[in-house]
Amino acid sequence: MQPEQSRYDRGLDTMRAIFGPGIESTLKGLAATNPDLARYLVEFPFGDIYPRPGLDLKTREMLTVAALTVLGYAQAELKEHIRGAMNVGCTHNEILEIILQMAVYAGFPAALEAVKTAASVFGEE
Amino acid sequence: MQPEQSRYDRGLDTMRAIFGPGIESTLKGLAATNPDLARYLVEFPFGDIYPRPGLDLKTREMLTVAALTVLGYAQAELKEHIRGAMNVGCTHNEILEIILQMAVYAGFPAALEAVKTAASVFGEE
Amino acid sequence: MQPEQSRYDRGLDTMRAIFGPGIESTLKGLAATNPDLARYLVEFPFGDIYPRPGLDLKTREMLTVAALTVLGYAQAELKEHIRGAMNVGCTHNEILEIILQMAVYAGFPAALEAVKTAASVFGEE
Amino acid sequence: MQPEQSRYDRGLDTMRAIFGPGIESTLKGLAATNPDLARYLVEFPFGDIYPRPGLDLKTREMLTVAALTVLGYAQAELKEHIRGAMNVGCTHNEILEIILQMAVYAGFPAALEAVKTAASVFGEE
């Protein structure tokens, strides 16, 4: 099955805008185990959804930080998206406000886990 | 235990701004079973968290729509917050974009359940 | 496969102690669709786990009310266990305290859903 | 944005094979609120994922029944997929075995909720 170039290219551009140029080696790592998941990740979330008009990239990244805080088990993805949120204009303070608000909707453990992840991202800078 | 008036009053003002004046009868219904949960709901989420600077009410409501879509089981709360999001400036389209994006993070069933809830809110208008 | 009488009988006795004699018609309803799930439900949770020494039935029911509040989607089971908790000695107040505490660990929507379920049980009395 | 005909058509064919011809009115209902979610649902899960070689449709539907039983909150989607599983060759007994096994991985409440949904589907036949 030939990748659909336009969705893939649009997705890769969106991922570069959010995650920076390092995203291509991350995708290569994923593709080594599951090339089709890597391709769908580029095409569907970042090729179809994120580039849609209606919400800008910064708002989308903020929503994703909220979603991953609620899920709780996906700290690796949360780490990437905290970095991504900052790349598209979120401040540390905005990220911490999002996480804090999630204590209301998913409980304090979800917020505490996410704060540790945020601290590890902020500490790398 | 005497309610701390300033947090409670700030919370009630925030809830009126988000949910409209009907919120007081909703709170009375909740207080009939569990007055302390009703009070904490006013004081902590809406008295402490929502009025914080750093994120405006519209952004906070968008994050909450995302969170409740991810949780999946809290459609009654999602319904209130879709109404609330519209009251503080969200368009139908923005709400649908948030729900659509959550298909990426919590799966299509979460998005499909939330879209039905959104449709029922939109249909009431 | 012949049901193991001792575990089954112990489980049925425990279920009667918690849920009252009406449990047998509930089990018949379940058995009409899935007799083996009905049998395992009697044997494993109520035949093996609940009768164990170390925690009394009231404490076990309180833990279960907490667990079902956190899960969020299982309000029908929560309703049965709120009734069960009261049958083995929990007061309304204790049940509401458990639900309130779960706002800390699973968020306010989980607590709000559970309070509605508790109110519907209390209202039946 | 013009729907990509080949993915959409492949998805619609897959959905007809699983859910029967009634799926088109279900999709129209969804599209009335959120046409893009309806389109992505056809294109990504049913256009991209389900038609992939490696697992046949019956196995995929069995996996989906397992997944929706674990999620717990998506009984409407579970209902559709129990019907779908039967359309592609699952017996009642296989569906009940899947649900029963999920008691091990997601607990008895998840299995009990799913059994009620299965019973309502079986009762319609």
Next chain:
Amino acid sequence: MQPEQSRYDRGLDTMRAIFGPGIESTLKGLAATNPDLARYLVEFPFGDIYPRPGLDLKTREMLTVAALTVLGYAQAELKEHIRGAMNVGCTHNEILEIILQMAVYAGFPAALEAVKTAASVFGEE
């Protein structure tokens, strides 16, 4: 915003009673990233909820061990609360009974993850 001394002080006293005097350095670590989350954690769960009459601290810690076992992703918080539960009078056996019972409500993987966490706490003593 000035911390409300009475809720904060009551919360800190409760946390010291549950977690021991080491809690203040844990809170300092959290406050380094998110001082307001640290403050709300003291004020709301431990200042408002835990000191309420109706359930004693030991019962509250048992409920929290149940809740965190069900959540699954918050093993760091579970570790703290297993220690806390022992500080307020839970035996190893009671903690293991709680975890075992959660296999019924959240599945065996939740119980297995929690048992590993309990084993690591017991091994430190």
Next chain:
Amino acid sequence: MQPEQSRYDRGLDTMRAIFGPGIESTLKGLAATNPDLARYLVEFPFGDIYPRPGLDLKTREMLTVAALTVLGYAQAELKEHIRGAMNVGCTHNEILEIILQMAVYAGFPAALEAVKTAASVFGEE
């Protein structure tokens, strides 16, 4: 309480068939902390459920890989069951297809976490 030999023996045979002979030392490790959970794990999932007719072991392991991918927090159990799935006849490709399909039902983060776990298992071979 004397273990019920027939369920226990059947469960141990099933576990050996799925996980290989190393399972006995894994069970000993678990039994060191919680011998009754170890015993119930053998008796209920593997003594009662897995050996039932209606679904073969390979199908059951595929369903379990799906369930654990959806749960998200139980990567240690997922690792064991990916190994187990391969022992009873699943190919790498089938395991990756299951995980990929779960992106539809539980979101991309769940699939990404599971793919990393699969990669670590495949890398050990």
